[in-house]
Amino acid sequence: MTKLVCLHHAGGNASLFRSWGQHAPAGLDIVPVTIPVSRESGRRLHRSTEDLIPALAAEIEPHTNDDFVLFGKSMGGLLAYLLARHFEQRGERRPKALAVAAFGAPHLPWGGFVAEGAEDDEDALLARLRSIGGIPDWLVRHPAWVRPFLGLLRDDTRMCAEYRHRPQGRPLSIPVRVFAGDHDPLVPRDAFAGWKELGEDVDVSFIPGGHYLVSQDFGLLRQAIFSLALSDPAPACKIRAVN
Numbered sequence: 001m002t003k004l005v006c007l008h009h010a011g012g013n014a015s016l017f018r019s020w021g022q023h024a025p026a027g028l029d030i031v032p033v034t035i036p037v038s039r040e041s042g043r044r045l046h047r048s049t050e051d052l053i054p055a056l057a058a059e060i061e062p063h064t065n066d067d068f069v070l071f072g073k074s075m076g077g078l079l080a081y082l083l084a085r086h087f088e089q090r091g092e093r094r095p096k097a098l099a100v101a102a103f104g105a106p107h108l109p110w111g112g113f114v115a116e117g118a119e120d121d122e123d124a125l126l127a128r129l130r131s132i133g134g135i136p137d138w139l140v141r142h143p144a145w146v147r148p149f150l151g152l153l154r155d156d157t158r159m160c161a162e163y164r165h166r167p168q169g170r171p172l173s174i175p176v177r178v179f180a181g182d183h184d185p186l187v188p189r190d191a192f193a194g195w196k197e198l199g200e201d202v203d204v205s206f207i208p209g210g211h212y213l214v215s216q217d218f219g220l221l222r223q224a225i226f227s228l229a230l231s232d233p234a235p236a237c238k239i240r241a242v243n
Contacts, residue, residue, distance in 0.1 A: 003068040004229045005031045005060055005095075007076030009102075009212075010160065011153030016073070016214055020222055028229055031063050035079075037152070044155035049163055053082045064093045069229040073214045075156055077103030078163065081198075084172055094174060098199075099225050101179040101213045104191025105198060107165040111186075112157070125150055125157075132186050132211045172199040177228055179221055181209035 004024075006017045014032035021030040036045040036055060046052035056079065060068075064087075072080030077100035087094045104110040126143055129135045139146060176199040180192040196202045205224075207213065213221050 001029050001066050002027060002096075002229050003029050003031050003063040003066050004225065005033060005063060005068055005070050005080075007033050007056075007070075007072035007079045008035070009074035009076055009214075010156035011149060012076075023219075023222060023226075025226060025230065028226060029066075031060070031068075033059060035156070043151050044159070046159075047155065048159060049079070049082055052159070053079070053086055057083060057086050064095075067096050069097045069099060069225075070095045071099040071101070071225055072103070073101045074103050074211065075160055077101060078106050078160065081106060084174060085168065088172065088174070089169070097175045097177060097228055098172065099177045099179070099228055100195070101221060102181060102184060102187060102211050104187045105194030106163065107167070107198065108191050108194045110188055110191035110194075112161050122147060122150055125153060129153075133216070134212060168198065171197075174199070174201075176202040177224075178202065178204040179213065179224065180204065180206050181211060181213050182206045183209070184211045186211045 004020075006014075006020065008014060008016045014034040017030055017032040021032070024030050033056065035052065037043065038045045046055060060083065070080040070084055072078065080098055080100060084095055084098045122143070126135070126140060126146060129146075130137065130140050135146065176195060178192055178195045180187065180189070192204050192206075195204060207220055207224075209216050209221075
């Protein structure tokens, strides 16, 4: 049994991948991971990637006895990449592949979700969510319905903004497959191409869509990730590659 470990975007949770579990083919087990939340405060338990990655690695460890693939969407892509580095650097069982969607290469200064310091401004967060397709127009007209979820989004946004890339000792040796929306309003094309500097075997593919590729997917991305997980990932899993 191959395990597909899935990490969600900023402000999200594991329910993003519920339909993936329903559509998973035989031989593939979907393992959705939620970034931990404090029971007392309702906010994120960890406030930095340095603290979060060891906790996530410990949660994932029981699934590493089988073949496993790491997949992350947006902020989850950063976490999946850091987990891949964690496993490789410690000589532990490593994933057979890393797949990332809607996140630019973490070593490049390509920008982020909101301007630095603006993550505490609720109006700015709502406007930014709307501009990148994160919430529909009708929901923007009812901000009281959204505000209860903004605390987690603030925590995740701040974690990404404060992330500082530490150069790798060597490129990732596992296959890395990056999927980008062909009209992503948040991540520039050059930032996706930058992933090729971080691994020995990297392929970047553009698919129809914006930034929210998983929630807006009609099955194209899901099938590409499933195929990657169940096959020998050495050949590039191409949809439309960067020129």
